[in-house]
Amino acid sequence: MKFDYSSAEQAPRRSAHRIVLITALCGVGVAALMSRETSANRHVPDSATAPMVLDADNAAQYDESIQSALADSIAVPQASEWITVSVKSGESLSNIFDSQGLPPDEWMALLKLGGDTLELKRLKAGEEIKIRKEGDQLQELSYALDELRTLNVRRVDDQFEAVTLTAEVEHRQARATGTITSSLFNDGNKAGLTDRMVMEMAEIFGYDVDFALDLRQGDRFAVVYEELYKNGKRMRFGDILAAEFVNQGKTYRAVRNVGADGRVAYYTPEGQSLRKAFIRTPLDVCRISSPFDLHRRHPILNTIRAHKGVDYAAASGTPIKAVGDAKVSFVGLKNGFGRVVVLQHGSQYETLYAHMSAFRSGLSVGQRVAQGQVIGYVGMSGLATAPHLHFEFHIGGNVVNPVTVAMPRANPISGSELAKFKLSSKAMVAALDQADARQQNAMATPALGGSAAPVTAAP
Ligand SMILES: [Zn+2]
Numbered sequence: 001m002k003f004d005y006s007s008a009e010q011a012p013r014r015s016a017h018r019i020v021l022i023t024a025l026c027g028v029g030v031a032a033l034m035s036r037e038t039s040a041n042r043h044v045p046d047s048a049t050a051p052m053v054l055d056a057d058n059a060a061q062y063d064e065s066i067q068s069a070l071a072d073s074i075a076v077p078q079a080s081e082w083i084t085v086s087v088k089s090g091e092s093l094s095n096i097f098d099s100q101g102l103p104p105d106e107w108m109a110l111l112k113l114g115g116d117t118l119e120l121k122r123l124k125a126g127e128e129i130k131i132r133k134e135g136d137q138l139q140e141l142s143y144a145l146d147e148l149r150t151l152n153v154r155r156v157d158d159q160f161e162a163v164t165l166t167a168e169v170e171h172r173q174a175r176a177t178g179t180i181t182s183s184l185f186n187d188g189n190k191a192g193l194t195d196r197m198v199m200e201m202a203e204i205f206g207y208d209v210d211f212a213l214d215l216r217q218g219d220r221f222a223v224v225y226e227e228l229y230k231n232g233k234r235m236r237f238g239d240i241l242a243a244e245f246v247n248q249g250k251t252y253r254a255v256r257n258v259g260a261d262g263r264v265a266y267y268t269p270e271g272q273s274l275r276k277a278f279i280r281t282p283l284d285v286c287r288i289s290s291p292f293d294l295h296r297r298h299p300i301l302n303t304i305r306a307h308k309g310v311d312y313a314a315a316s317g318t319p320i321k322a323v324g325d326a327k328v329s330f331v332g333l334k335n336g337f338g339r340v341v342v343l344q345h346g347s348q349y350e351t352l353y354a355h356m357s358a359f360r361s362g363l364s365v366g367q368r369v370a371q372g373q374v375i376g377y378v379g380m381s382g383l384a385t386a387p388h389l390h391f392e393f394h395i396g397g398n399v400v401n402p403v404t405v406a407m408p409r410a411n412p413i414s415g416s417e418l419a420k421f422k423l424s425s426k427a428m429v430a431a432l433d434q435a436d437a438r439q440q441n442a443m444a445t446p447a448l449g450g451s452a453a454p455v456t457a458a459p
Contacts, residue, residue: 080132080133080134080139081132082130082131082132082140082142083100083130083131083132083133084128084129084130085099085100085128085129085130085131086126086127086128087123087124087125087126087127087128087129088125089125090125091123091125092121092123093107093110093111093120093121093123093129094107096123096129097138100131100133101133101136102133102136102137102138103136106136106137106138107120109160110138110141110153110160110162113153113160113162115162115164116145116149116151116162116164117151117153117162119143119145119151120143120151127143127144128143128144129141129142129143130142130143137155138153138155138160139154139155140152140153140154140155141153141154145164147230147235147236148166148167148169148230149164149165149166149167150164150165150167151163151164152164152165167230167231168230169228169229169230169235170228170229170230170232171226171227171228171229171238172226172227172228172229173224173225173226173227173241173431174224174225174226174227175222175223175224175225175431175434175435176191176192176193176222176223176225177191177220177221177222177223177435177436177438177439177442178190178191178193178220178221179218179219179220179439179443180215180216180217180218180219180220180221181217183215184198184202184211184215185198187221188201188221191221191223193223193225194237196237197223197225197237197240200240201221201223201240201243201245204240204243204254204266204274205243205245205247205252205254205274207274207275207276208247208252208274209245209247209252214247214248215247216247216248219245219246219247219248220244220245220246220439221243221244221245221246222243222244222432222435222436222439223240223242223243223244224240224241224242224243224428224431224432224435225237225238225239225240225241226238226239226241239256239264240256241255241256241428241431242254242255242256242425242428242429242431242432243266243432244432244435244436252274253268253269253429253432254266254267254268254274255267255268255269255421255424255425255428255429257413257417257421257424259413259417260417265410267412267413267421267425269425269426269428269429270425271412271413271414271418271421271422271425272409272412273409273410273411273412273413275371275409275410276407276408276409276410277324277325277345277349277371277407277408277409277410277411278323278324278345278349278351278371278393278407278408279321279323279324279371279372280323280402280403280407281312281323281391282312282320282321282322282323282351282353282389282391283312283314283318283319283320283321283378283389284318284319284321287312287313287314288310288311288312288313288403289311289312289313289386289388290307290310290311290388291307291310291311291401291403292307292308292309292310292401292402292403292404293306293307294306294307294308308392308399309352309354309390309391309392309393309399309402310390310391310401310402310403311388311389311390311391312378312388312389312391313386313387313388314378314387314388314389315378315387316357316377316378316379316380316387317357317377317378317379318377318378318389319374319376319377319378320341320353320356320374320375320376320377320378320389321371321372321373321374321375322343322351322369322370322371322372322373322374322375323343323351323371323393323402324343324345324349324351324371324410325345325368325369325370325371325410326343326344326345326351326368326369327343327344327366327367327368327369328341328342328343328344328363328364328365328366328367328368328369328375329342329343329344329350329365330342330365331359331363331364331365333381333382334354334382335382336382336383337352337354337355337382337383337390338354338355338356338379338380338381338382338383338384339354339355339356339357339358339359339376339379339381339382340352340353340354340356341353341356341359341363341375341376343369343375348395348396349393349394349395349408350393350394351391351392351393351394351402352390352391352392352394353375353376353389353390353391354382354389354390354391354392355378355379355380355381355382355384355387355388355389355390356376356377356378356379356381356389357376357377357378357379357380357381357387358376358377358379359375359376360374360375360376360377363375363376371410393405
């Protein structure tokens with residue numbers, strides 16, 4: 001893409017060339033001084049870095065040209081100043097160029113480069129654009145596309161060149177330890193954990209520790225986590241790599257694993273799952289309107305009929321979640337049950353969800369669903385007096401009460417993945433042991449409470 005720059009183009013072009021010239025001459029200058037010291041009267045071979053041959057005769061002339069080049073470099077600034085423009089609400093690139101005295105063909109030419117420069121069409125209030133201009137010509141522009149990528153545009157002769165630079169992120173390992181004195185969040189924050197990390201820790205151990213009921217003063221925790229650094233500066237916290245929670249004297253440990261399918265889960269250092277294979281209720285907000293009862297009088301049929309599930313009253317349209325990883329084995333109508341979904345969890349377990357107002361769109365038999373994934377919505381299809389979910393839990397073909405049945409653990413890590421996991425888990429256990437030891441020491445001294453301490457840098 002060529003542009004027609006008429007009268008205004010000379011100045012910046014000359015200055016650009018001048019910078020190059022100065023750089024070159026300085027190089028020669030060093031070479032000249034060195035060769036004069038070592039061999040004042042002999043010719044430096046033509047192959048030397050200096051483009052001109054140096055000898056005593058033209059050395060003085062050289063001095064002069066170097067002097068003038070250096071003087072030039074002092075008189076003419078190498079580049080104009082960078083200006084940081086903060087984008088105001090509703091402002092576009094053309095507004096910004098306008099207010100900077102840059103003509104429209106500048107931003108038009110820039111956007112014609114396409115690629116990442118098109119992101120400049122979607123500026124948001126509060127973002128920053130850095131520009132360097134000379135007269136009414138843009139020389140350079142820099143814009144952070146996200147926390148890692150920066151778009152750099154510069155003028156090369158009469159064209160613009162755009163390049164996107166991606167900063168390298170360094171992952172450092174850190175750890176935090178604390179003792180519960182007031183609340184999980186207070187003491188977590190005191191130890192240097194963010195609210196998000198405290199929540200993640202609670203989720204990791206949520207199947208074993210009821211943080212609302214079981215938490216006690218004197219409970220302890222240790223978290224090994226990642227901190228992400230960009231250009232030597234901490235950008236943000238990363239993932240929790242391992243964690244320990246000591247609840248009422250019982251120690252729970254968790255190590256992060258990324259499965260072959262990319263799924264992240266936490267396991268005991270031995271590779272056992274920390275989560276249950278099933279969540280107990282398929283609804284977030286509900287109350288039990290009719291319990292599991294094998295001798296119940298049916299509200300509509302008015303006969304004694306076993307109630308082989310649990311009824312959860314909830315507003316029509318409330319999302320229903322799969323209680324475990326499963327394969328869909330039935331989607332459709334089943335007489336009095338109305339719209340029904342049946343999920344098959346491995347060979348032994350089956351769950352049934354009835355009276356739905358609608359299925360999740362696209363749900364079909366044979367599909368895989370993950371624990372917590374929405375499969376449909378509460379309704380009153382079939383025989384029902386009010387919107388509710390009728391939920392059944394079958395083990396080996398028998399119905400059981402989902403509220404009281406002992407839930408099995410999710411599958412452990414197995415096969416070749418286990419060997420790999422045990423390697424990384426070993427390092428994590430060592431890190432947790434270290435954190436423990438440090439905490440014991442801290443508790444032996446009068447100063448009690450949390451501390452966050454960086455550990456070694458990890459690749
Ligand atoms: Zn029911």
